[in-house]
Amino acid sequence: MWFPxxxxxxxxxxxAHAGTNNASNHGNNYSTAMLDRWLELFPTLIQGxxxxxxxxxxxxxxxxxxxxxxxxxxxxxxQVSPPLSIFIKAAMQNSTSVLMAESPAMMVAAMLLxxxxxxxxxLLSDNQQLVHFLNRADLSNxxxxxxxxxx
Numbered sequence: 001m002w003f004p005x006x007x008x009x010x011x012x013x014x015x016a017h018a019g020t021n022n023a024s025n026h027g028n029n030y031s032t033a034m035l036d037r038w039l040e041l042f043p044t045l046i047q048g049x050x051x052x053x054x055x056x057x058x059x060x061x062x063x064x065x066x067x068x069x070x071x072x073x074x075x076x077x078x079q080v081s082p083p084l085s086i087f088i089k090a091a092m093q094n095s096t097s098v099l100m101a102e103s104p105a106m107m108v109a110a111m112l113l114x115x116x117x118x119x120x121x122x123l124l125s126d127n128q129q130l131v132h133f134l135n136r137a138d139l140s141n142x143x144x145x146x147x148x149x150x151x
Contacts, residue, residue: 040124049077049121053109055092055101066094069101073109077118088112096146102127103150106134 056070069092077084095101113121
């Protein structure tokens with residue numbers, strides 16, 4: 001699965017980390033200052049279009065090198081009456097890490113938002129590492145080189 005550069009799709013879109021579950025860290029430690037900048041404790045209070053992304057995979061410690069993962073994208077547009085909701089389920093082959101599974105989920109969401117012409121949207125993910133990377137000014141050095149095709 002290959003996607004074009006995510007920066008073409010995320011202009012005007014905010015990317016945030018939804019929730020405070022420590023398990024979503026995926027073993028990574030972040031300073032409180034960085035965490036507070038993009039942490040959204042109550043994502044349902046965000047006005048406008050919200051797009052939640054997630055991936056389901058076996059933990060990175062599992063011996064299998066290439067895992068099949070599930071990808072989910074949920075979009076809710078509260079700017080129309082009645083509110084519009086879209087849910088997409090997809091599968092990806094040969095994922096090598098949790099980050100490798102979460103990155104295509106965010107890419108699918110960004111592409112879908114662009115195709116639906118929803119330019120003022122907030123993307124929410126439970127993967128802090130991906131959110132912090134996508135909110136940086138320089139996207140040329142991802143935390144894992146294997147997600148480069150998605151970023």
